[in-house]
Amino acid sequence: MNHKNSYYEDVYDLVREVPYGKVTTYGIVADALALGSARMVGWALKQCFGAEPPVPAHRVVNRKGELSGRIHFSTPTIMQELLESEGLKVVDHKILNFEAALWRPE
DNA sequence: GTGATGACGCAGT
DNA sequence: GACTGCGCCATCA
Numbered sequence: 001m002n003h004k005n006s007y008y009e010d011v012y013d014l015v016r017e018v019p020y021g022k023v024t025t026y027g028i029v030a031d032a033l034a035l036g037s038a039r040m041v042g043w044a045l046k047q048c049f050g051a052e053p054p055v056p057a058h059r060v061v062n063r064k065g066e067l068s069g070r071i072h073f074s075t076p077t078i079m080q081e082l083l084e085s086e087g088l089k090v091v092d093h094k095i096l097n098f099e100a101a102l103w104r105p106e
Numbered sequence: 107g108t109g110a111t112g113a114c115g116c117a118g119t
Numbered sequence: 120g121a122c123t124g125c126g127c128c129a130t131c132a
Contacts, residue, residue, distance in 0.1 A: 025114090025115095026115080027115060041114080042114065045113060057113080060113075061113090068113055069113030
């Protein structure tokens with residue numbers, strides 16, 4: 001699963017472009033990469049924890065701004081803590097003022 | 107090979 | 120606004 005030039009690398013590269021304090025969604029990433037399915041983004045991020053350089057997977061949420069992937073981190077709370085450390089507000093596993101924090105690739 | 111699953115998203119009800 | 124069903128497609132049993 002660690003082959004170069006796989007769509008995993010494309011996902012990682014795009015997610016690494018998300019600025020500090022901003023977030024993006026699975027759908028936006030899938031659309032930008034023409035994957036055809038937002039599920040593929042989740043599958044890629046599920047195994048991104050050994051990637052180099054590291055992937056800020058905590059900046060990727062679902063279309064409602066919910067931290068649907070938090071359960072896949074080392075602890076269920078680390079994703080929220082990372083986002084809050086970047087100045088975002090998270091309540092009930094959702095990002096407040098989500099649209100203002102949303103980042104889209106050019 | 108076949109069917110089920112999933113860090114999702116959208117249309118229909 | 121919520122709930123449901125379906126499409127999506129790589130991966131696993």
